[in-house]
Amino acid sequence: MPMKSSQFMFLCRGSSWSLHLGSLTFHNTGVCCSLDADKYENDPELEKIRRERNYSWMDIITICKDKLPNYEEKIKMFYEEHLHLDDEIRYILDGSGYFDVRDKEDKWIRIFMEKGDMITLPAGIYHRFTVDEKNYAKAMRLFVGEPVWTAYNRPADHFEARGQYMKFLAQTA
Numbered sequence: 111m112p113m114k115s116s117q118f119m120f121l122c123r124g125s126s127w128s129l130h131l132g133s134l135t136f137h138n139t140g141v142c143c144s145l146d147a148d149k150y151e152n153d154p155e156l157e158k159i160r161r162e163r164n165y166s167w168m169d170i171i172t173i174c175k176d177k178l179p180n181y182e183e184k185i186k187m188f189y190e191e192h193l194h195l196d197d198e199i200r201y202i203l204d205g206s207g208y209f210d211v212r213d214k215e216d217k218w219i220r221i222f223m224e225k226g227d228m229i230t231l232p233a234g235i236y237h238r239f240t241v242d243e244k245n246y247a248k249a250m251r252l253f254v255g256e257p258v259w260t261a262y263n264r265p266a267d268h269f270e271a272r273g274q275y276m277k278f279l280a281q282t283a
Contacts, residue, residue: 147203147226150250156201159228165199165252173207174246188239192261195271196253198237201228205247212236214279223247234275236264 145156159165173188175181200209206224211231213219222242223229231237241247251257266272 145201145226145228147201150201150203160252163199163230164254166255167253167257168250169257170203170248170250172246172248173205173241185240187261190261191236191238191264193234193236193264193266193269193272194231194258194261195269196233196258198231199228199252200239201250201252202226203248203250205241205244207239207241207247210238210240232275232278234269234271234273 146153150156160168172178173181173184178184200223202223202225204225206222209221209223209229209231210218211221212235221229262269267276
């Protein structure tokens with residue numbers, strides 16, 4: 111059964127924090143459920159988070175058949191297990207979907223994301239995304255600096271970001 115993001119809600123205000131979901135540990139990672147997605151264009155709380163975390167670049171992606179070019183191909187790509195060399199930050203502005211992430215035992219944990227939820231996945235964590243039965247999600251993508259879109263499908267354990275993430279997991283054991 112997927113976890114509802116509000117089951118582990120907390121604010122993203124701190125510069126360093128950890129979240130423990132059973133055997134899953136997020137460092138500087140989490141879900142913020144207190145943001146008002148209807149006011150994202152002028153939300154002082156979002157601006158504060160962006161300023162504090164140095165999220166200088168953003169865009170908006172709408173994931174649905176009518177709006178996303180090559181929809182079927184993109185959905186398959188998003189659902190392929192992969193990692194990134196940079197943090198992945200997503201803020202759900204409308205609709206809903208699931209982020210699946212690997213825990214310490216390499217088992218999937220499914221996180222249900224809906225309007226108003228923000229998640230930061232650390233560089234090096236294996237994950238995937240899919241929309242739910244409504245086949246619709248509108249999300250803000252945030253980056254520190256210029257965006258890097260490269261996803262490295264599993265296996266990608268040779269990357270430094272993966273090694274650093276695994277080292278962090280070992281330290282939290």
